[in-house]
Amino acid sequence: MATVISFSSQKGGVGKTTSAIHLATAFALGGYKTLLVDLDPQGSVQSALGIREHPVQGARELFCDPNFEFDAVRVGSEHKNLDYILSNMSHLTEEQEVVRVASDYHFLRERVEEHLDARYDFVVIDVPPTTSPVSINAMIASDLVMVPLQCEALAIKSLKRFLLAFRDLQNNIDPNLRIAGVLLTMFNRNIRAHQQVCKQVYQALGESVFQTIIPECSYILEASAIGVDVIKRRLNSVGATGYIRLANEVLDRFELR
Amino acid sequence: MATVISFSSQKGGVGKTTSAIHLATAFALGGYKTLLVDLDPQGSVQSALGIREHPVQGARELFCDPNFEFDAVRVGSEHKNLDYILSNMSHLTEEQEVVRVASDYHFLRERVEEHLDARYDFVVIDVPPTTSPVSINAMIASDLVMVPLQCEALAIKSLKRFLLAFRDLQNNIDPNLRIAGVLLTMFNRNIRAHQQVCKQVYQALGESVFQTIIPECSYILEASAIGVDVIKRRLNSVGATGYIRLANEVLDRFELR
Numbered sequence: 001m002a003t004v005i006s007f008s009s010q011k012g013g014v015g016k017t018t019s020a021i022h023l024a025t026a027f028a029l030g031g032y033k034t035l036l037v038d039l040d041p042q043g044s045v046q047s048a049l050g051i052r053e054h055p056v057q058g059a060r061e062l063f064c065d066p067n068f069e070f071d072a073v074r075v076g077s078e079h080k081n082l083d084y085i086l087s088n089m090s091h092l093t094e095e096q097e098v099v100r101v102a103s104d105y106h107f108l109r110e111r112v113e114e115h116l117d118a119r120y121d122f123v124v125i126d127v128p129p130t131t132s133p134v135s136i137n138a139m140i141a142s143d144l145v146m147v148p149l150q151c152e153a154l155a156i157k158s159l160k161r162f163l164l165a166f167r168d169l170q171n172n173i174d175p176n177l178r179i180a181g182v183l184l185t186m187f188n189r190n191i192r193a194h195q196q197v198c199k200q201v202y203q204a205l206g207e208s209v210f211q212t213i214i215p216e217c218s219y220i221l222e223a224s225a226i227g228v229d230v231i232k233r234r235l236n237s238v239g240a241t242g243y244i245r246l247a248n249e250v251l252d253r254f255e256l257r
Numbered sequence: 258m259a260t261v262i263s264f265s266s267q268k269g270g271v272g273k274t275t276s277a278i279h280l281a282t283a284f285a286l287g288g289y290k291t292l293l294v295d296l297d298p299q300g301s302v303q304s305a306l307g308i309r310e311h312p313v314q315g316a317r318e319l320f321c322d323p324n325f326e327f328d329a330v331r332v333g334s335e336h337k338n339l340d341y342i343l344s345n346m347s348h349l350t351e352e353q354e355v356v357r358v359a360s361d362y363h364f365l366r367e368r369v370e371e372h373l374d375a376r377y378d379f380v381v382i383d384v385p386p387t388t389s390p391v392s393i394n395a396m397i398a399s400d401l402v403m404v405p406l407q408c409e410a411l412a413i414k415s416l417k418r419f420l421l422a423f424r425d426l427q428n429n430i431d432p433n434l435r436i437a438g439v440l441l442t443m444f445n446r447n448i449r450a451h452q453q454v455c456k457q458v459y460q461a462l463g464e465s466v467f468q469t470i471i472p473e474c475s476y477i478l479e480a481s482a483i484g485v486d487v488i489k490r491r492l493n494s495v496g497a498t499g500y501i502r503l504a505n506e507v508l509d510r511f512e513l514r
């Protein structure tokens with residue numbers, strides 16, 4: 001029985017892709033069989049990991065192929081416990097094909113249960129920064145919806161807006177939807193506004209904020225520039241240790257060991 | 258006859274909202290009657306400008322009200338030459354209502370010609386980080402589509418992907434679509450990767466990159482934290498002078514004076 005985790009937020013550039021890649025990698029290093037799925041038409045997972053060949057099959061077949069064959073879409077990584085399903089929706093017509101199928105908000109959940117549940121301990125999903133049908137599919141398919149929040153001054157406003165949109169999803173689409181927690185990212189302790197944001201978020205949400213805060217880490221930028229994850233690039237960097245700590249916190253908090 | 262400008266990109270957090278706000282403000286200070294329209298359900302324009310009251314009418318009426326009354330939707334600013342149409346799509350159902358109307362990709366263009374053309378010199382549009390029907394509407398309604406590109410190492414890959422999606426739009430939706438230019442944002446001359454990105458983008462695209470590069474500027478963050486634009490906050494900052502230079506470059510390059 002796989003635990004499905006997605007990173008969701010309407011705001012762009014907050015660390016969704018970075019978090020999905022590194023949480024998945026940390027689980028794989030910890031011995032859990034993990035699948036990372038990229039549902040963003042931008043295909044940021046492929047760019048950040050420096051995967052050159054364009055995937056022949058991927059997220060599009062996951063949604064649009066009635067005879068979906070898992071082994072044809074699965075892309076292996078250098079970790080034996082980590083596989084990918086990459087995004088192959090770079091053409092507008094492909095993206096629109098997926099959006100049409102995704103109008104059934106429970107579609108992905110059924111696909112995951114049918115094809116992925118028995119093969120993996122964790123399925124981690126990266127989504128685009130929208131409340132599009134694809135993003136809604138990912139939330140409904142998830143056991144844990146994690147909300148990355150960049151520690152900038154406007155973060156509180158964008159969080160309020162996201163929580164409002166999330167309540168709409170609960171009222172209109174699926175009352176069982178739950179947020180697993182808010183993850184503070186790109187925290188720089190020398191910037192006063194960041195400390196204030198952290199304090200305000202903890203005061204407002206308390207328990208539903210992950211203890212682990214991901215610091216701003218230049219090695220994360222460096223690693224993605226050369227197409228590797230930061231754990232491989234610099235194991236003792238604050239970025240690498242941050243995501244390893246997060247993986248441990250998720251395992252403990254939700255009793256998944 | 259208004260010149261319509263939109264900032265478009267699939268990647269999140271690259272400076273679309275910041276650029277839309279500051280280009281519009283610079284035009285207004287330069288004596289041009291300007292309207293800033295926020296089509297992003299996140300409503301970042303309102304947050305960044307510290308506008309407290311939630312707009313009663315806004316982007317939703319622009320799309321969904323058959324008896325659209327411009328004066329009921331227009332929000333004034335402290336500049337006599339600058340007005341806003343704010344985003345009032347914070348509920349999922351409101352956003353989906355707009356997306357339904359936006360399936361006619363030429364809808365916004367007609368609305369602009371009918372209601373806004375005669376009143377303004379410039380209409381500047383902020384859009385969400387997607388290729389959704391709303392974003393496509395904004396591109397088709399625009400005379401100039403500007404593509405902000407953050408100077409990070411993956412910028413080239415996300416630019417390639419955007420240009421691919423743009424070509425799809427030209428082939429499938431509107432052959433007259435043109436990109437006015439790429440705008441490099443958040444440039445930090447002390448980061449080697451930023452200099453390399455700049456060099457590569459100029460080599461690849463030459464003329465279609467704006468001469469003006471917007472530097473990384475902490476006053477931009479500070480200004481949005483207190484809900485003002487950076488031109489007001491700190492006129493001699495690199496952020497303020499950057500966007501004023503950009504406004505002048507747009508006026509000269511496209512002979513709009």
Ligand SMILES: Nc1ncnc2c1ncn2[C@@H]1O[C@H](COP(=O)(O)OP(=O)(O)OP(=O)(O)O)[C@@H](O)[C@H]1O
Nearest residue numbers: 012013014015016017018129186215216217268269
């Ligand atoms: N902790 C960090 N420290 C420094 N840079 C970071 C950190 N996390 C992410 N970044 C950088 O910030 C940028 C945005 O991150 P990322 O692409 O993961 O965000 P996103 O939310 O997935 O964006 P999008 O909305 O486009 O999907 C990237 O350049 C990434 O390398």
Ligand SMILES: Nc1ncnc2c1ncn2[C@@H]1O[C@H](COP(=O)(O)OP(=O)(O)OP(=O)(O)O)[C@@H](O)[C@H]1O
Nearest residue numbers: 011012269270271272273274275386443472473474
């Ligand atoms: N030149 C700059 N220097 C420093 N910070 C900047 C600069 N431009 C934008 N920012 C900051 O970067 C963050 C992202 O910018 P912005 O919200 O304008 O991007 P966006 O592309 O509109 O994001 P979204 O994809 O969510 O719509 C904001 O916190 C903003 O204040």
Ligand SMILES: [Mg+2]
Nearest residue numbers: 016017040044
């Ligand atoms: Mg991403």
Ligand SMILES: [Mg+2]
Nearest residue numbers: 273274297301
């Ligand atoms: Mg924005």
